[in-house]
Amino acid sequence: MNSVPHSRRRHSLALIPRSVWALGFVSLLMDISSEMIHALLPLYMVSVLGTSVLAVGLIEGIAEATAAFTKVFSGTLSDRLGKRKLLTVIGYGLAAVTKPVFPLAPGLEWLTAARFLDRVGKGIRGAPRDALIADVTPAELRGAAFGLRQALDTVGAFFGPLLAILLMWLTASHFQTVFWVAVVPAFMALYVLVAFVREPDKPAATSARAAPLALRELARLGNRYWRLVMLATLFTLARFSEAFLLLRGQALGLAALWAPAVLVLMSLAYALSAYPAGALSDRIGRQGVLMAGLALLVMADLLLAWLPGLPGLVLGVTLWGLHMGFTQGVFSALIADSAPEALRGTAFGVFYLVTGVALLVASVLAGGLWDWAGYRATFMVGGGFALITLAGLWFTRR
16 A cells, blocks of 8 residues: 655646646535535434434435445446546536425425435546546646645535525525525536546547456456555544534534534635645655544544533534545545556445445444434544554554
8 A cells, every 4th residue: 555656846736737626626616516405404304304313324324325336337437438527527417407406305205315316426426537537647646636626625515504604694594595506506517527627638448348347357456455445444434424513513502504614614624634635645655644634533533522512513523624634635546546547437436335335334323323322422433443444554554
């Protein structure tokens, strides 16, 4: 799991390809749309529809697992066709056209179906998009490129809940109005993608090869790749859905109007740290940055479990956002580093599949622990998985 050779050249945002910038802005706009909805959806389901916290965890887990299952097939297809952009457009397009379902949904079944289809779109676009970033970016800039995309993505996750708070105030907490406004940036994202993203001149087309999901092709991904997937799976068990951060705020008495501020704070910390952490991983190596991120997650869980009141929530959520910034882009760069060029789409797809299943398990477990033993059990078990992952990463590094 050694990273690419470290470049001594100073990183510059100007060196990052234009298509990576465009994909970052696409992620920004789509995240504004998605987070305006997702910042309110758990509260809407619990407080308006009377859904249990366990059911919220199950719905969130199934939605993310659906995205993960879809990613493995779209990634494989992008390897065979050499058409990363086409599949990315289809994925973002599906997410955009499902957004109007949220304000129109008459009950939980429709909301669940809309969340499911939205995540299918995310699954279709995820692996081809990340493989496209790896295709167009030099190896010595991958950490910075993935960090930039994560940062712009998370700026959207910052502004989305902020807009949700403003609109909830302006509309006297009318959920459906907020959901309707969220439709606009989704279609703007689709336009930017179609107009400004370009594939490389020689995409990694593999139509003459065996199917990438054949066992011998998966074996070509190598031991380094599979060790990374195992560590990422443990890590995902530690970082259940951010819906539980919202519910922690609600348990402290935050009104529905202000509850999205939890995601605003988390996203701000995430956005400010993602690019610097990615660029740092290009210079000093990926593993050290990942270990710092895991340590931040452990501290976040401890604070959310044991430090009472608003200070515990603010510090815990801030550290949670920092741990995301130190890990998500770096994991993507590691996948790009370890996978053969012709199997990058498959590598990202399998990675997202395995970690998506782990996220389903983590979210259901977190919801069950919350209902049966309280919020402290949820965060302490998450911290335990983070410590196990940190130990595994230390062992692998040594």
